[in-house]
Amino acid sequence: MTNISSSSSYLSNINEREYRAIQSLVDYTNIESLPEIWPIAARKFDNIVALHSPHSQPEVKLTYSQLFMQIQKFAAGLQGMGINMNDGETGQAERVALIADNSPRWFIADQGIMSAGAVNAVRSSQAEREELLYIIADSGSTALVVEDVKTFKKLESGLSNLPIRLVVLLSDETPPNVEQYYVVNFQQLLVLGSNHTLVALKTPGKSLATLIYTSGTTGKPKGVMLSHQNLLHQVKTLGTVVQPQAGDMVLSILPTWHSYERSGEYFLLSQGCTQVYTNLRSVKEDLKKYKPNYMIAVPRLWESIYEGVQKQFRSQPANKQKLIQFLLSTSQKYITARRIAQGLSLDHIHASGGEKFLAKIVELALSPLQALGEKIVYAKVREATGGKIKQVISGGGALPRHIDNFFEIVGVEILQGYGLTETSPVTNARRPWRNLRGSSGQPIPGTEVKIVDPETKQPLQAGERGLVLLKGPQIMQGYYQNPEATQKVLDAQGWFNSGDLGWMTPDNDLVLTGRAKDTIVLTNGENIEPQPIEDACLRSPYIDQIMLVGQDQRTLGAIIVANPEALQKWAESQKLDISIKNDNSGDIQTIDLESKIIQDLFRQELNREVKNRPGYRSDDRVGPFKLILEPFSADNGMMTQTLKIRRHVVTENYRDIIDEMFVK
Numbered sequence: 001m002t003n004i005s006s007s008s009s010y011l012s013n014i015n016e017r018e019y020r021a022i023q024s025l026v027d028y029t030n031i032e033s034l035p036e037i038w039p040i041a042a043r044k045f046d047n048i049v050a051l052h053s054p055h056s057q058p059e060v061k062l063t064y065s066q067l068f069m070q071i072q073k074f075a076a077g078l079q080g081m082g083i084n085m086n087d088g089e090t091g092q093a094e095r096v097a098l099i100a101d102n103s104p105r106w107f108i109a110d111q112g113i114m115s116a117g118a119v120n121a122v123r124s125s126q127a128e129r130e131e132l133l134y135i136i137a138d139s140g141s142t143a144l145v146v147e148d149v150k151t152f153k154k155l156e157s158g159l160s161n162l163p164i165r166l167v168v169l170l171s172d173e174t175p176p177n178v179e180q181y182y183v184v185n186f187q188q189l190l191v192l193g194s195n196h197t198l199v200a201l202k203t204p205g206k207s208l209a210t211l212i213y214t215s216g217t218t219g220k221p222k223g224v225m226l227s228h229q230n231l232l233h234q235v236k237t238l239g240t241v242v243q244p245q246a247g248d249m250v251l252s253i254l255p256t257w258h259s260y261e262r263s264g265e266y267f268l269l270s271q272g273c274t275q276v277y278t279n280l281r282s283v284k285e286d287l288k289k290y291k292p293n294y295m296i297a298v299p300r301l302w303e304s305i306y307e308g309v310q311k312q313f314r315s316q317p318a319n320k321q322k323l324i325q326f327l328l329s330t331s332q333k334y335i336t337a338r339r340i341a342q343g344l345s346l347d348h349i350h351a352s353g354g355e356k357f358l359a360k361i362v363e364l365a366l367s368p369l370q371a372l373g374e375k376i377v378y379a380k381v382r383e384a385t386g387g388k389i390k391q392v393i394s395g396g397g398a399l400p401r402h403i404d405n406f407f408e409i410v411g412v413e414i415l416q417g418y419g420l421t422e423t424s425p426v427t428n429a430r431r432p433w434r435n436l437r438g439s440s441g442q443p444i445p446g447t448e449v450k451i452v453d454p455e456t457k458q459p460l461q462a463g464e465r466g467l468v469l470l471k472g473p474q475i476m477q478g479y480y481q482n483p484e485a486t487q488k489v490l491d492a493q494g495w496f497n498s499g500d501l502g503w504m505t506p507d508n509d510l511v512l513t514g515r516a517k518d519t520i521v522l523t524n525g526e527n528i529e530p531q532p533i534e535d536a537c538l539r540s541p542y543i544d545q546i547m548l549v550g551q552d553q554r555t556l557g558a559i560i561v562a563n564p565e566a567l568q569k570w571a572e573s574q575k576l577d578i579s580i581k582n583d584n585s586g587d588i589q590t591i592d593l594e595s596k597i598i599q600d601l602f603r604q605e606l607n608r609e610v611k612n613r614p615g616y617r618s619d620d621r622v623g624p625f626k627l628i629l630e631p632f633s634a635d636n637g638m639m640t641q642t643l644k645i646r647r648h649v650v651t652e653n654y655r656d657i658i659d660e661m662f663v664k
Contacts, residue, residue, distance in 0.1 A: 010446020010473050011236065017433055018240040018445065025239040026271055033203035033228040035071070035115040037235065037270050042068035045246055045272040051104040053277045054286075060104050064272070067108070070190065074112025077193030081166050081182060083143055085117030085201055093208065094118045097141035099125050099132055099151060102256045102277050105170040105186060107265070109145050110257075114209060114228075117201045118143075121211040121223065122257035124641055125151040126634075131221065133158040135213045139223060139480065142166070149173045152183070205229035211480050212259055214421050223480030226259070230424045233473040234263040235270050237445045241415060241429045242391050244294060246272030249388075251292040253278050253301065255641045259425040260396055264296040284308065284384070291386035298396040300643045302403050302414065303538065307563070309381055309406075310541055314569055327373035331409040334370045337362035339437065346438035347614065349463075349505055378410040391415050391432060395425070396642040398512060400535035404437045416440050418510060420498060422489070424474035428510045439509040440502075447472035450495065451504055454516060462506050465513055468498040501529065518647060520550050526619045528556060533620055536613040540605040541566040545632050547650050548622070549658050555623035557661045559654055560602065562593060562627045570601070593627035602627060624661035626654070 011029060014022075026044060028037060041050075045064040053060040062070070078096070085093050096113045098120045100106050113120045121139035123132060125147035132155060136144065142163050146152045148171040160180065167183040169175060175183035184192070209228045213221040244250075250273045254261035269275060273294070278286040283301070313324050339345035340359035348355065382389075392407075395417040407414050413432065418440035419425030428449065430441035443449050448471040451460045460466045475496045478486035489497045501519075502512040514529025521527055530548035533556070537546050545561035576597065592598070606622045613620065632638035638650050651658065 010233065014240060014445045017431075021243050022239040024243055024245070028232070028235055028270060031232065032205040033114070033207070034209060034231060034235075034266065035075075035111055035203070037266070038064075038068045038071055038111060041270060041272065048247055048272055049274045050269060051107060051275050051277075053104050055277065055279065055282060056103060062104055067104075070108045071111045071115055072198055073190040073193035074108050075115035075193065076196045076198035077184075077189035077191075078112065078116040078118065078143070078166075078168075079199055080192050080196035081143075081184075081189075083113075083116050083118050083166065092119075094143065095139045095141040095211070096120050096143040096145060097132075097136045097139060098122045098145045098257070099127075099136075099155070100145065100147040100170050100257075101125050102252065102279075103170070104277075106256050109168070109170060110210075110262075113145070114203075115198070115201075117199075117203065119208045119210060120145075121213065123213055124255055124257065127641075129154050129158070134220065135223070136164070137162055138213075139211050143168070145170065147171070149176060152176070203228060205232065208477065212257070212421050222482055222485055224259075224421045225477040225480050226424055227477055230474050230476060231263060231266060233446065234424055234426055235267050238263070238267040238426065238429075239271075240445055241417070241426075241431060242294065242393065244268055244271045244273050244390075248273045248293040248390075249290055250275045251278050251283070251286060251290060251295045252276065253280070253283055253295075253297060254396075258642055259421045260419070260642065261296060263424055263426065264393065268294065287384065287386045289386075291388040293388055293390045294392065295389065296393045296395070298643045299394055299399045299403065300397075302392070302394060302399065302407065305384065306403055306406055307541070307544075309384065311565065314541075314566075324377055327369065327377055328406075328409065330366060330369045331373050331378075332405060334363060334366040335405065335408050337366065344434070344436050346436060346505075346511065373409075374411065381410040382412060385412055389413075393417055393429075395419065397644055398531055398535060400538050401438060402535075402539040408437060418512065419474075422476045422496060423470055423472075423498075424476070427470050427472065427474065430509075434507075434509075436505070436509050439505065439511045441510065442508050443472075443510075447474070449504065449508075449510055451502065454501070460503075462504050465501060465503045467516060468500045468502045468510070468512070469495045470498055471495050520548060520556065521552065522550060522556070522619060523552060523554050524619070526617075528619060530556075532615075533610060533613065533622070536609045537606060537622070539609050542570070542602065542605055545645070547632070547645050547647060549651065549661070550623075553662050555621065556619075557658065558606070558622050558625040559650060559658070560625055560627050561631050562602075562629060564629060567598070593629070598627070626657050626661060628654075 042064045047063045049061050050064045050067045051062045083094055096118045098109055101124055110120060121135055121141055123135050143166040144164050145168045148169060152167060165181045167181060168189055169185040172185050172187050175185050205228050207228055208225055209231055210226050211223040212226060213223050250268050252275050256262060276290045313321060337359040340348045340351050341356050341363055389412055391413045394414050399416050415430045417426050417429035419427045426444055427447045428440045428443050430436060450469040451466040452458060452469055453460060454467040471494050499516050500512055501514050501516055502510055504510060514531045518530055519527050520530055534546050534548055537543050542563050543560055544563040547559045548556050550556040610620055610622060632645055632650060634641050638646055640646060
């Protein structure tokens with residue numbers, strides 16, 4: 001172990017490999033608050049482009065020097081409008097609600113608010129009006145920064161009884177004339193800031209930095225209290241996972257206000273990367289155009305890219321399809337052997353020296369076919385990601401095994417991480433030198449992970465499955481003004497109850513198996529974790545999304561979002577008419593999903609994928625299922641902003657259908 005810093009205790013005992021990894025990075029170990037990053041970054045990276053928004057009107061590019069200058073002006077403008085470190089009533093820093101979406105101005109506002117000495121409470125402008133008003137009221141915000149006039153108008157009638165005295169538009173629109181409080185636009189605030197001297201503040205690390213309201217899957221959102229110290233832990237330690245260089249390109253697609261994207265941005269920008277903003281509509285083209293070196297995303301994005309590649313494969317002539325499938329099958333054997341040989345196979349944790357030696361022979365024997373696949377298939381697949389990716393970071397949900405396998409085969413390295421909003425968020429991550437597929441990696445520096453019995457809370461041995469508890473400098477201070485909820489998840493020793501189930505390998509890699517509260521209990525008493533089974537089912541090209549149901553039933557059931565394009569292709573190959581109808585836009589409107597031939601197809605797919613899953617038990621079999629076409633999405637409320645299925649919402653939405661499934 002190597003002692004590298006007396007000022008950051010969680011960096012004092014990192015291993016040699018991690019120590020070497022961070023030597024090339026800019027050192028921020030001695031700073032205490034996030035705003036202290038930007039003058040250092042401005043000096044070191046000066047004219048390197050920090051933020052690039054190609055899809056905004058007009059297009060925006062800001063260098064590090066310009067970014068720092070605008071943060072300073074925004075902060076000075078807020079102070080000039082009376083936003084102070086002390087709100088005068090409770091002695092707390094003032095809270096400013098930041099209701100906006102991905103853009104350079106969001107980042108300027110975020111860091112401008114903190115630089116002014118205030119705390120922000122953040123959420124997307126696309127969230128429901130009542131949820132936003134609840135957040136503004138619950139946080140005690142006295143100022144409001146909003147996306148545009150439209151967002152302000154959505155909220156205006158609900159603000160009258162709240163202590164709001166200032167509204168800032170992040171747009172350049174003419175501010176509406178409102179008697180109750182000042183309304184200024186972005187440029188007006190910067191002009192005000194130019195004429196006001198910013199009062200520099202020394203913010204202690206333990207000071208509250210932000211309130212992130214969890215969209216959650218149940219109940220009202222809770223304000224997660226994250227301090228500067230919580231968030232800086234990520235900036236100071238994520239270099240043990242990836243080592244970006246100044247000028248590296250990063251493509252940003254996740255909600256910028258969420259802890260996962262947010263901490264990733266703080267870290268990558270602290271190292272001089274150029275962040276390009278994209279969106280779901282443009283991401284595939286932007287991957288090719290901007291050729292990112294890094295990207296942070298959720299599993300659904302990698303699934304989407306995978307599905308696009310599979311669609312391309314299916315469009316090839318029959319002979320070429322057979323060749324591609326042969327190469328992929330051979331490469332699967334190749335990477336399986338390579339993992340065993342390297343001691344990185346989750347299915348062969350205890351492989352002997354002899355087994356590793358035999359696996360190395362298989363790896364070498366298959367390497368010519370892997371090279372052939374690389375030459376005629378895999379290099380072209382990488383072109384879809386721009387061809388320059390060093391690593392991509394996946395989090396916010398479990399990465400299905402077939403997705404992990406596919407990207408390893410084609411040479412795109414995915415580093416799966418783990419954490420929650422309450423943990424700032426990263427607690428674990430796979431490393432380039434220890435990329436144990438199927439796991440969420442080892443703890444990052446300063447972090448402790450403990451697996452306990454869900455009932456007794458007694459610690460379990462390596463390999464035993466139980467409840468995941470977490471401890472470290474990144475753990476939240478608590479839920480804002482909600483001590484009861486805080487006490488349910490944080491004990492007196494600082495251990496945070498993640499609500500996740502998992503186990504640890506002998507080398508301290510975390511393997512997640514599901515959510516404790518998502519567990520489905522069948523009438524025979526068997527506890528079923530739905531997520532691994534759902535991940536297995538998603539290998540089928542005909543299944544776009546799936547959610548298992550069956551609490552207190554004899555068998556599992558499923559709500560399945562069918563993939564209409566794959567179905568159409570299958571029908572054409574079978575010379576079948578499955579009643580696909582298109583409207584004028586060409587979008588598929590209806591498919592006879594109840595026809596016997598389609599029901600039989602899905603039954604076959606479900607049976608095969610579930611039975612082929614490692615650790616299959618008879619209780620894992622999916623019984624009744626219902627096919628639908630409307631995807632689960634954030635727009636219809638059935639997914640969170642980070643694309644996790646809101647199980648209780650889907651259950652309630654399809655309550656009648658689910659009940660019908662299990663009618664005897």
